[in-house]
Amino acid sequence: xxxxxxxxxxxxxxxxxxxxxxxxxxPEVQPDRRVTFRLRAPNANEVxxxxxxxxxxxxxxxxxxxxxxxxxxxxxxxxxSYTFTVDGVRxxxxxxxxxxxxxxxxxxxSVDVPDEKGSPWDMRSVAHGAVHLHWYTPPGAAVPRRVAxxxxxxxxxxxGTRYPVLYLLHGSGDTEMEWSEYGRANFIADNLIAEGKARxxxxxxxxxxxxxxxxxxxTRGRNTELFEADLLQQIMPLVESRYRVAPGPKNRxxxxxxMGGYQSLLVGLGNLDKFGNIGVFSAGARGLDADRYxxxxxxxxxxxxxxxxxxxxxxxxxxxxxxxxxxxxTLKTANVRHQYVVTPGGAHxxxxxxxxxxxxxxxxxxxxx
Amino acid sequence: xxxxxxxxxxxxxxxxxxxxxxxxxxPEVQPDRRVTFRLRAPNANEVxxxxxxxxxxxxxxxxxxxxxxxxxxxxxxxxxSYTFTVDGVRxxxxxxxxxxxxxxxxxxxSVDVPDEKGSPWDMRSVAHGAVHLHWYTPPGAAVPRRVAxxxxxxxxxxxGTRYPVLYLLHGSGDTEMEWSEYGRANFIADNLIAEGKARxxxxxxxxxxxxxxxxxxxTRGRNTELFEADLLQQIMPLVESRYRVAPGPKNRxxxxxxMGGYQSLLVGLGNLDKFGNIGVFSAGARGLDADRYxxxxxxxxxxxxxxxxxxxxxxxxxxxxxxxxxxxxTLKTANVRHQYVVTPGGAHxxxxxxxxxxxxxxxxxxxxx
Numbered sequence: 088x089x090x091x092x093x094x095x096x097x098x099x100x101x102x103x104x105x106x107x108x109x110x111x112x113x114p115e116v117q118p119d120r121r122v123t124f125r126l127r128a129p130n131a132n133e134v135x136x137x138x139x140x141x142x143x144x145x146x147x148x149x150x151x152x153x154x155x156x157x158x159x160x161x162x163x164x165x166x167x168s169y170t171f172t173v174d175g176v177r178x179x180x181x182x183x184x185x186x187x188x189x190x191x192x193x194x195x196x197s198v199d200v201p202d203e204k205g206s207p208w209d210m211r212s213v214a215h216g217a218v219h220l221h222w223y224t225p226p227g228a229a230v231p232r233r234v235a236x237x238x239x240x241x242x243x244x245x246x247g248t249r250y251p252v253l254y255l256l257h258g259s260g261d262t263e264m265e266w267s268e269y270g271r272a273n274f275i276a277d278n279l280i281a282e283g284k285a286r287x288x289x290x291x292x293x294x295x296x297x298x299x300x301x302x303x304x305x306t307r308g309r310n311t312e313l314f315e316a317d318l319l320q321q322i323m324p325l326v327e328s329r330y331r332v333a334p335g336p337k338n339r340x341x342x343x344x345x346m347g348g349y350q351s352l353l354v355g356l357g358n359l360d361k362f363g364n365i366g367v368f369s370a371g372a373r374g375l376d377a378d379r380y381x382x383x384x385x386x387x388x389x390x391x392x393x394x395x396x397x398x399x400x401x402x403x404x405x406x407x408x409x410x411x412x413x414x415x416x417t418l419k420t421a422n423v424r425h426q427y428v429v430t431p432g433g434a435h436x437x438x439x440x441x442x443x444x445x446x447x448x449x450x451x452x453x454x455x456x
Numbered sequence: 457x458x459x460x461x462x463x464x465x466x467x468x469x470x471x472x473x474x475x476x477x478x479x480x481x482x483p484e485v486q487p488d489r490r491v492t493f494r495l496r497a498p499n500a501n502e503v504x505x506x507x508x509x510x511x512x513x514x515x516x517x518x519x520x521x522x523x524x525x526x527x528x529x530x531x532x533x534x535x536x537s538y539t540f541t542v543d544g545v546r547x548x549x550x551x552x553x554x555x556x557x558x559x560x561x562x563x564x565x566s567v568d569v570p571d572e573k574g575s576p577w578d579m580r581s582v583a584h585g586a587v588h589l590h591w592y593t594p595p596g597a598a599v600p601r602r603v604a605x606x607x608x609x610x611x612x613x614x615x616g617t618r619y620p621v622l623y624l625l626h627g628s629g630d631t632e633m634e635w636s637e638y639g640r641a642n643f644i645a646d647n648l649i650a651e652g653k654a655r656x657x658x659x660x661x662x663x664x665x666x667x668x669x670x671x672x673x674x675t676r677g678r679n680t681e682l683f684e685a686d687l688l689q690q691i692m693p694l695v696e697s698r699y700r701v702a703p704g705p706k707n708r709x710x711x712x713x714x715m716g717g718y719q720s721l722l723v724g725l726g727n728l729d730k731f732g733n734i735g736v737f738s739a740g741a742r743g744l745d746a747d748r749y750x751x752x753x754x755x756x757x758x759x760x761x762x763x764x765x766x767x768x769x770x771x772x773x774x775x776x777x778x779x780x781x782x783x784x785x786t787l788k789t790a791n792v793r794h795q796y797v798v799t800p801g802g803a804h805x806x807x808x809x810x811x812x813x814x815x816x817x818x819x820x821x822x823x824x825x
Contacts, residue, residue: 181561181563185560220588
């Protein structure tokens with residue numbers, strides 16, 4: 088009823104005799120970066136909330152109007168995600184239109200706590216690139232798959248220019264939309280390009296789930312292998328035919344977060360003829376023990392020549408740091424040139440991935456070939 | 457904790473010692489088109505659900521595992537939206553990745569009940585167009601606004617061709633993404649173009665909220681006027697400079713649903729030099745009493761020459777049918793050529809808007825000029 092009422096109410100902005108619309112504000116970011124979260128739930132017995140910056144859930148308290156609230160922080164400037172839990176059920180904030188979508192069960196509300204000095208992911212008034220959504224149907228697939236492609240601000244004006252290209256992969260809770268819609272990859276690139284800190288580039292954001300994320304655990308084992316085929320046989324030909332991308336591995340990078348970091352590592356090292364730059368955000372060494380990679384890692388000379396950038400970042404509060412440390416040891420032992428960045432206090436959240444992308448983009452495609 | 461666990465669990469598809477992931481299936485569409493909805497909520501006192509096809513909420517029942525469920529239908533083939541209400545709080549289905557976003561408070565889960573004979577909005581294996589997202593910052597705006605642009609499947613191949621263009625506007629609960637992400641406008645166009653039933657066209661989907669939908673009612677009054685300025689001064693120049701669109705009003709249409717239908721009516725009739733086709737889905741006559749429109753409607757001869765298509769659709773179960781009937785009477789009295797379609801059983805929901813778009817697109821740009 089509420090939804091319907093809403094439609095009628097605002098048509099033409101006329102006041103119609105209707106119940107007063109909900110005016111509760113949530114979240115409310117104060118100037119001192121404390122944030123108040125509110126939820127109207129007169130009949131609930133318990134409301135808690137959990138944010139991706141919190142180590143444990145916190146209880147909200149109810150006022151005499153049935154509104155539950157809590158004020159947290161001050162929070163460090165960042166974009167955070169959070170959910171309420173009402174009598175045991177995870178709930179988005181109904182007063183907040185900012186939502187991280189992703190795969191089923193991974194949805195959350197989000198709140199932007201801005202930095203007065205500015206952040207690399209701010210929506211600034213600079214020249215903006217565009218994000219293009221393409222559908223393709225691989226042979227045998229029941230429904231089309233989708234890929235998002237960022238083109239830099241000057242792309243349409245520089246008809247003769249070919250651009251280097253980054254393939255940017257999401258995590259297991261995400262889809263092809265999260266890097267742009269939630270991770271702000273396009274704004275990060277816009278800002279760095281405007282400041283002259285990153286080269287204008289095309290950024291391709293595929294869907295990393297070929298086997299659905301909701302599939303039973305035992306059937307997920309082949310996902311990386313199938314994703315590699317999807318990327319090489321479907322997405323790269325689509326990109327190379329539709330966009331003015333520069334040829335050769337030195338003009339291509341592959342990077343990703345969590346599951347996508349793992350995919351970047353395996354697909355990148357497995358295809359040095361295609362990718363000359365690899366970024367691994369918050370992931371580790373799993374799968375590198377396969378024969379395919381043993382032989383690649385054994386040839387550190389070829390690796391040094393092939394890879395301009397091999398960047399690994401992990402937070403020291405991330406459970407996957409053990410995995411990342413194994414990767415670091417493997418690379419050191421094999422004498423493979425790389426950068427290994429451990430972020431103090433960093434956890435397995437989107438906060439760190441926006442920062443990593445902001446650090447990673449300026450490293451790419453600096454060697455003029 | 458669950459979210460984090462999920463990330464760790466599926467990395468590389470390896471089974472790690474972790475709690476069993478949630479395997480509950482919701483929604484589950486049976487072959488007979490009955491649909492089962494399930495929610496795990498052992499601590500809740502009451503769980504109800506409401507779908508946009510239902511006239512009243514229904515109670516779910518709890519089993520001894522704390523799982524609430526209900527089986528509804530058989531439902532007519534369509535894409536529906538629904539939410540659970542847990543102890544008084546509206547909740548998305550946490551097991552369902554399909555979400556209608558929109559503005560705060562209007563989010564809902566969605567379920568596709570397919571028609572075995574096929575629907576115009578099915579994701580078929582035909583040639584697909586692309587959807588392009590552009591950001592622009594109007595003078596004085598604090599943050600960039602966004603517009604989505606559909607280009608038809610052959611757009612990139614026909615370098616010399618200019619395409620007619622439809623400006624397609626959303627409702628008050630929506631954003632610039634709903635027509636494509638939830639309304640499947642791109643798939644509807646792909647399918648009709650593949651069947652030769654609609655002309656290949658560019659479809660521009662702006663954001664109709666210049667004043668935020670969450671603003672107090674009294675400040676919303678100027679939204680239509682500000683939207684008209686945004687469309688004419690920002691979006692149309694962006695589209696005309698970046699896309700190969702054909703010039704002149706006969707090659708342009710404006711249509712929308714609910715709030716967007718109202719905007720299409722006023723902006724279309726107010727700019728006959730720009731728009732030669734108007735579609736009004738589930739909206740009515742509000743605002744037409746202004747002097748600006750009185751003079752337009754008084755000249756039925758000019759209107760007949762200006763408008764190739766003037767199409768109005770409304771469901772007979774829609775509360776706005778009174779408004780639409782006033783529009784119909786006004787147009788009849790003024791002797792203005794138009795089509796007025798009343799859909800038996802049709803309500804104010806997205807089900808009808810996908811159908812209306814499927815009916816409307818084949819009417820457009822048929823007169824070769």
